[in-house]
Amino acid sequence: MSSTTTPLPGSTAHTDGGWGDASAPVVPVQTRSDRPWSFEPTDFGVPTGREVNWKHTPLDRIAPLFEDAAGGGIRYELGAAQAHLVSGSDVRGEHFKPEDLPSAIAYKHAGDALHVQLKAEEELVEPLRIDLVGTGDRATAHLVIEAKNHSRGTIVLYHSGSAQYAQNVEILVRDGADLTVVSVQRWDDDAVHAAAHQARVDRDAKLTHVVVSFGGGVVRVNPSVELSGAGSEGRLYGLSFSDSGQHLESQVYLHHKGPHTVGDVLYKGALQGESARSVWIGDVLIGPDATGTDSYEANRNLVLTDGARADSIPNLEIETGDIQGAGHASATGRFDDEQLFYLQARGIAEDEARRLVVLGFLSEIVQRIGIPDLESELVEAIERELAEGAEA
Numbered sequence: 370m371s372s373t374t375t376p377l378p379g380s381t382a383h384t385d386g387g388w389g390d391a392s393a394p395v396v397p398v399q400t401r402s403d404r405p406w407s408f409e410p411t412d413f414g415v416p417t418g419r420e421v422n423w424k425h426t427p428l429d430r431i432a433p434l435f436e437d438a439a440g441g442g443i444r445y446e447l448g449a450a451q452a453h454l455v456s457g458s459d460v461r462g463e464h465f466k467p468e469d470l471p472s473a474i475a476y477k478h479a480g481d482a483l484h485v486q487l488k489a490e491e492e493l494v495e496p497l498r499i500d501l502v503g504t505g506d507r508a509t510a511h512l513v514i515e516a517k518n519h520s521r522g523t524i525v526l527y528h529s530g531s532a533q534y535a536q537n538v539e540i541l542v543r544d545g546a547d548l549t550v551v552s553v554q555r556w557d558d559d560a561v562h563a564a565a566h567q568a569r570v571d572r573d574a575k576l577t578h579v580v581v582s583f584g585g586g587v588v589r590v591n592p593s594v595e596l597s598g599a600g601s602e603g604r605l606y607g608l609s610f611s612d613s614g615q616h617l618e619s620q621v622y623l624h625h626k627g628p629h630t631v632g633d634v635l636y637k638g639a640l641q642g643e644s645a646r647s648v649w650i651g652d653v654l655i656g657p658d659a660t661g662t663d664s665y666e667a668n669r670n671l672v673l674t675d676g677a678r679a680d681s682i683p684n685l686e687i688e689t690g691d692i693q694g695a696g697h698a699s700a701t702g703r704f705d706d707e708q709l710f711y712l713q714a715r716g717i718a719e720d721e722a723r724r725l726v727v728l729g730f731l732s733e734i735v736q737r738i739g740i741p742d743l744e745s746e747l748v749e750a751i752e753r754e755l756a757e758g759a760e761a
Contacts, residue, residue: 400686401622401652406466410437410477413470422469425648425680427616430587433507433533434471434563439478442506442532450497450524455484461513464539464569464595471535472565479511479537485524486515487548493522496551496740503532503560511537516546516574523549523740529584531557540568542576544598549577551738555750556585558614564590572598572627579738580607580636582617583750593622596630596659605634607649608734608747610754611677613642620650623666625659634666637734639727640677641754648680655687655695663693670701671730673723724755 404422407413415435416423447454461482467473487493501510514524526538542548554562562585570576582588594603609617623632638647649668670679683697709722717725731751735744 400654401684402624402654402686404468406468407473408467408476410470410473413473416470422620425650426589426618427587430616431561431563431589433561434474434535436507437474437477438507440507440509440533442504442508443510443534444502444504445483446500446502448498448500449495450485450499453485453487453497455486455515458482458484458513460484460515460541461511461539464541465511465537465567467537468565471563472537475509475535475537476511478509482511482513482539484513484515487517487520487522487546489517489520491517491520491522496523496525498525498527501526501528503528503530503534503556505531506533508532508534509536510534511539513539513541514548514550515541516543516548518543519545521547523551525551525553525740525743527553527555528562529555529557531560532562534560534562534564536562536564538564538566540566540576540578542568542570542574544572545574546571547575549579549739551579551581551740551743552590553743554582554585554588554590556588558584558586560585560588562588562590566590566592568592568594568603570594570596570598570601570603573600574598575602575604577604577606579734580619581747582609582619583754585615585617587616589618591620591622593624595624595626596632597626599627600629601627602631603633605632606734606737607636607638608731609636609638609647610731610751611638611640611645611647612754612757613645613676616646616648618648620652621666622652623654623664625653625655625662625664628659629661630659630664632662632664632666635734636668637670637731638679639671639673639731640679641673643674643676645674645677646679649682651683651697653685653695653697655689655692657688660689660691661693662695664695665697667698668700669730671727672701672703673727724752727751727755
């Protein structure tokens with residue numbers, strides 16, 4: 370899984386691996402596309418925090434997910450999704466490859482995958498919502514969401530309760546399909562959740578993937594989307610609100626593999642309270658065959674109080690010169706004093722002005738979800754977070 374190198378005389382250990390360290394002669398992964406994978410947990414070893422994909426994660430808090438053991442501490446409430454379950458399917462692992470220890474453990478111990486399928490040409494009138502309710506115990510799972518040729522629909526994964534949960538979500542969007550997957554994390558404060566979402570989008574297909582994280586102690590949802598088919602599109606959106614003691618993280622990877630693909634990545638987060646933390650790492654790879662690509666990624670964070678911290682790291686790798694356009698951006702800041710002044714000058718109290726600014730900032734993502742009931746719920750949740758912050 371890893372390369373070795375002979376340390377140079379007088380060199381010191383590299384922060385991303387073991388360059389120059391004779392006790393750990395590991396060359397760090399230099400690009401996201403070179404990240405190793407394996408279905409065997411022992412190939413990864415327990416993270417030390419020096420690995421590039423773990424250096425921003427609180428390992429002491431997420432350590433329960435490094436235990437190589439099964440768990441069933443999740444109750445599934447399927448509702449209308451029950452009619453879309455497929456049994457005896459062999460598509461698990463068609464695209465998914467574990468890239469870290471919790472993902473490999475989940476793959477090993479999950480058993481048969483929960484497989485939700487939209488049939489060819491099927492068009493859902495209402496979203497399918499799957500409630501995943503933690504019962505307070507350890508849990509591992511592998512879910513497959515498959516949209517067959519020219520199907521169209523939305524599937525919501527709604528997480529609540531408490532659990533120590535290692536989760537894999539494998540998403541297959543076949544030719545001409547249009548799929549939206551929304552993953553909502555509204556866990557209790559003590560929950561620990563590490564999820565790897567890996568998707569492949571085929572010819573002329575579209576995937577909209579949304580991550581919404583409000584609850585949980587440590588929540589790490591990492592989406593990886595491969596635009597493999599010509600003319601495929603991937604739109605990756607994220608929304609988070611981190612309170613004191615919360616760590617909310619997403620490492621996003623968008624791989625333009627086929628020609629004439631379109632990618633749009635936008636994650637927004639707000640943070641309030643001492644030790645509130647968010648981490649966003651965005652990697653975009655435009656491969657050598659991805660001619661005519663149009664891609665853009667951005668992350669915006671609004672820090673509401675002292676003591677909160679947002680880490681934002683965008684990366685862009687281009688392997689062809691024949692593209693429509695590509696770019697990335699990142700910004701983290703406090704309130705815009707001019708906006709506050711504008712509102713206060715029109716008779717709006719400071720607390721109300723701050724509320725309006727935050728709602729305006731986050732609503733851009735909320736409105737892209739396209740599910741009115743869920744959008745209303747999230748606006749109410751944002752209002753509640755702000756009210757609790759004002760009382761603290």
